[in-house]
Amino acid sequence: MMRMDVSPSPVLEVTASEPALETSHPARKSSTLWDALAGLTSLRLTVVLFVLAFILVFCGTLAQVDAGIWTVVKQYFRSSYVWIPLQIFVPRSIRVPGSFPFPGGWLIGACLLANLLAAHIVRFRFTWKRSGILLLHAGLVVMMLSELVTGLFAAEGILTIVQGSSSNFVELHDLKELAIIDPSDPDVDHVVAIPESRLKQGGIIQHDLLPFDIKLVRYLVNSDMPRQPGANVSNPATAGDGRTLVAVPRAPVTGTDPEQSGDFPAAYAAFKKKGSGESLGTYLVSSWWSDYLQMHGQDRPQQVTVEDKTYSVYLRAKRVYKPYTVTLKKFRHMHYPGTDIDKSFSSQVRLVDSIRHEEREIEISMNEPLRYAGETFYQSGFLPGDLGTRLQVVRNPGWLMPYVSCLMVAGGMIFHFGLHLNTFLRRRAAQ
């Protein structure tokens, strides 16, 4: 029977005529773990997993009609399972209830990885002839692990700096938080941050760190900028700016939205005195009054007073504070002559890190990011009127893994095909 040695997949290594298991490790064939590994080497399992992966990618693509890219990535690909709504398969004009469970990207990826590793463990025989294949498959393992590392440990945020000023935190725009700030200390602000996932659950939020209890009356995942209410519009707010402005719900930004402006959530929150439950007012908090206004050098906190202490409350992008401060000295925005078409952006920044005793001045431009302390700073945008810069700060411990993987796969293929070519040329010369 013909053998197929040239193969990027372990499944093609398996042939009915190759009793690798029996011959390689006869002493272990009755062990349960070994049985499981043997089962994992199944060609049919590989094919099934690939088909499941194709279906998952297809469904994840369809789901972006209704949901944002990062929501889909999290639900479909960086999960062990997903409930896929039937609605995604039919036009939205026809309402179809119900959903079905499906393995998520990490479950499928983990099974593929196990399938690949099991094939090598069960049938491991190191020979020079097979070393190219081994290297190639090791490259695939690195590639799969790189997605796991990225999904688990990578973080990216936006560092916004107005020209002439500094910043020491990044904002994670796909995560929101309700921040309650106590500004009474002359030296520091005390911040308590409630993650969006908790806000979406609704109900009453009670916590030792909070100066009051919070009852979520309503949470809008996306909203228009608060506006004056029209006639006959009910307004739950009894205090703050929400008394004169109401939040208007808006469908979440989807992966197919051409504007990709991001969601601006809003919430109606009733604040209550701890213990007694005495009402401190129902407030509207909107990320338009924090994330959006910040781009214009302003903000609009809602002031909640309890026991003679006033707290500023914001619904905003989650902040991550850094041990360094970045000052924007100059932002340059070039256009192609005679047009408004962007040509290039660059930011001349000064980075001061008091912990690492680092101080340097760097120019960050579109294709020349700054790499510092495991983070990469990309020039990603600018503030309206070129008032300042927006840098994307990415920390990904696995950023090198795809490069290493590609090199390993390429090296493995070159070595393997090189051996075959060599054998072929020798035979030909002999003939």
Add this chain to the structure above:
Amino acid sequence: MIRKPRFAVALFVLSPVVLLGGCQKDDIESYTVPKSHPSNLGLPTERTKLRMLAALIPQGQHTWFFKLQAPEGNVAAHQQEFDQLLQSIRFADRADGPITWTTPPGWRREAGNQMRYATLRPEVTEHPVELTVTDLPGDAANVLANVNRWRGQLSLPPVTEADLPTVTKVVTIDGCTATVVDFTGYGKVGSTMAPFAGHPPVAPSQPNPSGLVRPSIQYTKPENWLPLPEDASGIRFVGFQITEGDRSVQITITPLSAQSGSLVANVNRWRGQIGLPEVSEMQLQRDLQETAVAGKRCPYVDLIGAESAMPNRLRLIAVVARYGEWIWYFKMMGDPELVEQQQSSFKTFLRSVRFAEGES
């Protein structure tokens, strides 16, 4: 031979890895942020303590604005020079020099532009400041509106007519009654706010006064938008109308030169058209949205008329798109419900817009 697969055992072995996907750190957290850091807003030096000295002088058919705004310490160093300059002002009935003053020693006068009559600044100083002189024709001397606009620029609350005597000083300058203010608040350093927010735009009397070649424009409009009759003044480029029963909405496209007034001036003109009070630049920025026109993010305002205007309340959506030396104003105004219905069509229309060089 390979034994029958035992997937369950294998998946059990793998489960810790797979379940990592479900682990999220979603706790309520607490931390402290030093106040000296750029933390509260992310824009630390944005909110610098500023002082503003300003004078509003109505004279004949003109209103003159003298304004000096800078960080508090810088203004204090030059306050005396500002007061002396005000007292040196003389008006003349001459078109080429309607006003004169004595520039303080060591200061230089820079040429003005379409928006500004002159700019004065000290040449060598440790406390740099900029004094602007602006001239507005006609009746722009609404003291309360201007005082509140200035207060808004320094994040100060507005005042009422009754409060004016307590926050302003009235002085006589060359026979004219002038209003002088001295405010301290928080604002942006180097702000380029228009000196006359609230004033109608300086729209050209001709659509193309500078001889600039207006770019051509292409767009795709919905079928139910019917063209309006041609604009006799020639200012409006094109207009459409949608009518449903007794409700109607008009869409207009007007290109003007890039000098056609600040955004706040135009927004206040539109607010006036639907019975809303004027807003300051800061208030405007708070309400400003953005949308895409020809692939670029452009300012977008969505205004609904005052409730007192019921039942003839109007809603107005306008987008300002700058292309080269031209500013294109896209406006939809009419019955609020019909505007709401047409909003997505309007945005689709805006996305379809394409500009190109060449007379349209």
